[in-house]
Amino acid sequence: MVHDWATRMQFSTVERTKFVTAASELGRNALVHGGGGVMVIAELQRDGRTGLRLEFQDQGPGIPDIERAMTDGFTTAKSMGLGLGGARRLANEFIIESQAGQGTKVTIIQWKRR
Ligand SMILES: Nc1ncnc2c1ncn2[C@@H]1O[C@H](COP(=O)(O)OP(=O)(O)OP(=O)(O)O)[C@@H](O)[C@H]1O
Numbered sequence: 735m736v737h738d739w740a741t742r743m744q745f746s747t748v749e750r751t752k753f754v755t756a757a758s759e760l761g762r763n764a765l766v767h768g769g770g771g772v773m774v775i776a777e778l779q780r781d782g783r784t785g786l787r788l789e790f791q792d793q794g795p796g797i798p799d800i801e802r803a804m805t806d807g808f809t810t811a812k813s814m815g816l817g818l819g820g821a822r823r824l825a826n827e828f829i830i831e832s833q834a835g836q837g838t839k840v841t842i843i844q845w846k847r848r
Pocket residue numbers: 759763764767768792794795796797803804808809810811812813814815816817818819838
């Protein structure tokens with residue numbers, strides 16, 4: 735679905751692949767760690783640029799220490815611990831909001847190159 739939007743909006747193959755990869759990591763986190771959630775997708779216009787924004791929100795346990803969770807190799811699931819750091823590097827903008835007991839919301843934006 736993200737792939738379809740990015741294709742319709744004429745992102746380059748590289749930009750699309752990066753964004754789809756970031757999205758799949760965040761979707762997987764919402765499922766595995768957050769117990770499921772919702773994704774909101776929106777097309778943006780800002781300063782004459784076109785972008786694609788995704789919000790992943792869950793009502794799971796939340797993240798008590800975001801900085802630690804962002805560190806490559808940190809995992810509470812005996813996995814690789816690369817999803818959050820990878821998503822931050824792959825997307826143009828990355829915003830994470832979470833508190834223990836409050837669920838988690840991660841927003842990523844990709845801008846089309848001019
Ligand atoms: N939506 C979420 N809700 C609660 N905790 C989360 C959520 N997303 C990430 N975390 C916490 O942050 C840690 C790091 O996440 P990250 O995606 O980097 O690694 P991982 O999911 O453990 O492994 P990988 O993504 O490499 O398979 C997770 O192990 C988990 O403790």
